[in-house]
Amino acid sequence: MNKNITKSDSILKKRIRRFKSIKRGYYSFIILISLYLLSFLSPILVNSKALLVCYANQSYDQGENYSDNNNNGQWDTEESFQDRKNYYFPALSDLLGGLFSNQYYEASFFGQDSIKGKVKFGKPNYRILQKTFKEQNSDNYIIMPLYPFDPLEEVLSEKDESYSDLNNNNQYDSGEPFIDENMNGEFDEYRPATYPDFINLLGTDNQGRDVLARLIYGFK
Numbered sequence: 001m002n003k004n005i006t007k008s009d010s011i012l013k014k015r016i017r018r019f020k021s022i023k024r025g026y027y028s029f030i031i032l033i034s035l036y037l038l039s040f041l042s043p044i045l046v047n048s049k050a051l052l053v054c055y056a057n058q059s060y061d062q063g064e065n066y067s068d069n070n071n072n073g074q075w076d077t078e079e080s081f082q083d084r085k086n087y088y089f090p091a092l093s094d095l096l097g098g099l100f101s102n103q104y105y106e107a108s109f110f111g112q113d114s115i116k117g118k119v120k121f122g123k124p125n126y127r128i129l130q131k132t133f134k135e136q137n138s139d140n141y142i143i144m145p146l147y148p149f150d151p152l153e154e155v156l157s158e159k160d161e162s163y164s165d166l167n168n169n170n171q172y173d174s175g176e177p178f179i180d181e182n183m184n185g186e187f188d189e190y191r192p193a194t195y196p197d198f199i200n201l202l203g204t205d206n207q208g209r210d211v212l213a214r215l216i217y218g219f220k
Contacts, residue, residue, distance in 0.1 A: 035219060039219050040220075042216050042217060043091055043095040044091050044092065044145055046146070046147045046213050046216050046217070047145045047148070047150055048125075048127065048149055049090035049094060049126060049145075050088070050090050050126040050129075050143060050144055051089065051091045051092070051143045051144065052087060052142065052143040053087070053088040053110075053126070053129075054085055054086075054087055054139075054140060055086055055110065055140050056083040056139065057111075058083055058138075059083075090123075090126070091145055106122065106124075107123065109124070110129055112124050112125065112132075126142055126148070127144065127158070128158065130142040130144060147213065149210040150213055151213045151214040151217040152209065153209065154209060155204060155209065156190045156194065156204060156208035157189075157190070157208070159190040160172075160189045160190060161178050161182075161188050163176050163177065163179070164178070172187050193206045202215070
């Protein structure tokens with residue numbers, strides 16, 4: 001028997017090799033698949049919801065361990081307790097189509113009743129909450145997606161200077177105290193569309209929405 005006889009490649013291998021030889025088509029295919037993968041993973045890569053929230057509410061909850069100093073079988077205000085940490089995965093819920101929808105909470109759940117003088121209802125602003133946790137120097141922390149914006153939210157008002165809403169009308173009025181961050185003696189709001197910068201890489205549109213986030217979700 002002739003041992004030099006080689007086994008020919010299958011038709012599939014020949015077709016794959018032929019396809020790879022067409023450089024333009026092959027690399028276009030790779031780019032397209034990469035973009036589809038990016039669009040599928042967009043909820044954990046480009047999202048205003050946190051990947052992970054580690055949160056202890058600094059108050060006693062039923063079931064937490066405590067020191068029963070007076071042996072009455074219940075927690076009393078002056079007694080110490082072990083504040084249990086809870087973990088939430090909002091962005092993962094988006095990726096899995098709301099499978100963990102019970103992980104969504106009102107802004108008030110995280111103590112976000114008022115942000116920069118404006119009452120916030122509904123979902124928390126995790127970017128601001130992340131800054132709050134850092135300022136409090138607590139054990140609470142948040143891990144945000146690589147690009148922490150979504151295509152529908154207005155992001156410019158976060159850049160407004162903070163103020164005290166003395167008359168509770170949810171807007172700044174002349175004479176109300178504010179933090180003059182740029183030291184120009186005036187209360188500054190950032191409503192017009194912005195040019196690209198290190199935060200919003202492609203800037204924002206005329207409604208204050210992040211352009212890059214809208215492009216990525218638009219492709220999806």
